[in-house]
Amino acid sequence: MDDELRPPAEHRFAGELARLAEAEAAAGTVSPPGWKLSPRSVRSFILGDPRLQVSRKFYGDDPLVDRAIVSLLGRQGLMLVGEPGTAKSMLSELLAAAISGTSSLTVQGSAGTTEDHIRYSWNYALLIAEGPTQRALVPSPVHRAMETGRLVRFEEITRCPPEIQDTLVSILSEKLLMVPELESQVAARPGFNVIATANLRDRGVHEMSAALKRRFNFETVRPIRDRAFEAELIGTALESELGGQRPPLPDAVMDVLVTAFADLRSGATAAGTPVKRPEAVMSTAEAVDVAIAASLAACYLGDGVVRSADVARQLVGIALKGSEEDARLMRHYIDNVVRERARNSREWRDFFDAADELWR
Numbered sequence: 001m002d003d004e005l006r007p008p009a010e011h012r013f014a015g016e017l018a019r020l021a022e023a024e025a026a027a028g029t030v031s032p033p034g035w036k037l038s039p040r041s042v043r044s045f046i047l048g049d050p051r052l053q054v055s056r057k058f059y060g061d062d063p064l065v066d067r068a069i070v071s072l073l074g075r076q077g078l079m080l081v082g083e084p085g086t087a088k089s090m091l092s093e094l095l096a097a098a099i100s101g102t103s104s105l106t107v108q109g110s111a112g113t114t115e116d117h118i119r120y121s122w123n124y125a126l127l128i129a130e131g132p133t134q135r136a137l138v139p140s141p142v143h144r145a146m147e148t149g150r151l152v153r154f155e156e157i158t159r160c161p162p163e164i165q166d167t168l169v170s171i172l173s174e175k176l177l178m179v180p181e182l183e184s185q186v187a188a189r190p191g192f193n194v195i196a197t198a199n200l201r202d203r204g205v206h207e208m209s210a211a212l213k214r215r216f217n218f219e220t221v222r223p224i225r226d227r228a229f230e231a232e233l234i235g236t237a238l239e240s241e242l243g244g245q246r247p248p249l250p251d252a253v254m255d256v257l258v259t260a261f262a263d264l265r266s267g268a269t270a271a272g273t274p275v276k277r278p279e280a281v282m283s284t285a286e287a288v289d290v291a292i293a294a295s296l297a298a299c300y301l302g303d304g305v306v307r308s309a310d311v312a313r314q315l316v317g318i319a320l321k322g323s324e325e326d327a328r329l330m331r332h333y334i335d336n337v338v339r340e341r342a343r344n345s346r347e348w349r350d351f352f353d354a355a356d357e358l359w360r
Contacts, residue, residue, distance in 0.1 A: 016054045020037055021037060024038060034150070035191055036098065037099065039070070042069055043066065058094065059224055060229070065091070076216055078092075078216065079198065079219065081219070082222060082223075083200055084199050084201060086285075088199075099150075099191070100151045106154075107153070109157045109158070111160075115167050116140065119167060119177060120179065121140070122136050134182065137179070143177060145188075145192055146186050146188040149192050154194055157196040158208060161206055162206055162207070168212060175192065231254050234249075234287055234291050237292075246296060247295055248306070249294065253310075253311060257287060260351070261283075261284075263337060264333065269337060273336075280319050290315055297310050307347075307350050308347040308348065309351065312358065313358060334355045334356060338351060
């Protein structure tokens, strides 16, 4: 997988999954039907197990992970909702990798998603030559997940038109997929379920029907509030993305990054000073992007040391996405919060000097 920018979770963490499976085999642990690992081992895979050298991958609400696992044991699907960048897709990928051994059975929701993406389509050359046959049928990820007893991921479900979303209603209720052209049906095998994600900011794009909502357990993935947790996550992601071959962020610079994002995300500083929140997404995922970009800039365009000025320069591409109002709010933050901190901190002074020039 060295030639892939981002291998799927089941490949990136194959060693950890193998160690968990070996530990279960040694202990005689029995997994639920269709599951590769037991619920306890799935939890360990996501939240970490130092005893087996399994890394923590999801930071934040540990009980949410427990509830998500329990939801997937039942008949209802799992719906992960939250602000953009709160690791909903990452959590769904990790759950699918640990439970089913693959995270690749995925439907990407969009305005162009059709019923064929959820049910099945046809190889039209074979369809014309042979008529509707099993050989001519092209199964969807949902179709394959039902046949093999695995999890299927449905990303950004609210970006699909309601009539397309509702294709899942009968599948989740009856666990059957009808193929009338072949006078047959696909019955879901044990282990099948659906993990869907939706951004809270997309509410109103395409509201889910009440019937479909009843088929899901909803869990809200919230932004990380613990700054030490967020700094640890950013550092881990930086190491994973750059492989230790680029300069890390010094602790003082990491503190500036995490603090700035927390201020702008929450609308207030830790001391309670109000901050006007920009419309741009200021999530942990964006903070990771800034950290990576700052490290690369220091490596290739600087002297190999990441400074707060590098963070300030890279923040522009995250916080300003064509909105004049966001530019005004960022200017207000720099003038009223960063300027004051710069009086007593060299790191914040570096940040202010770079930001003052960029946001002038």
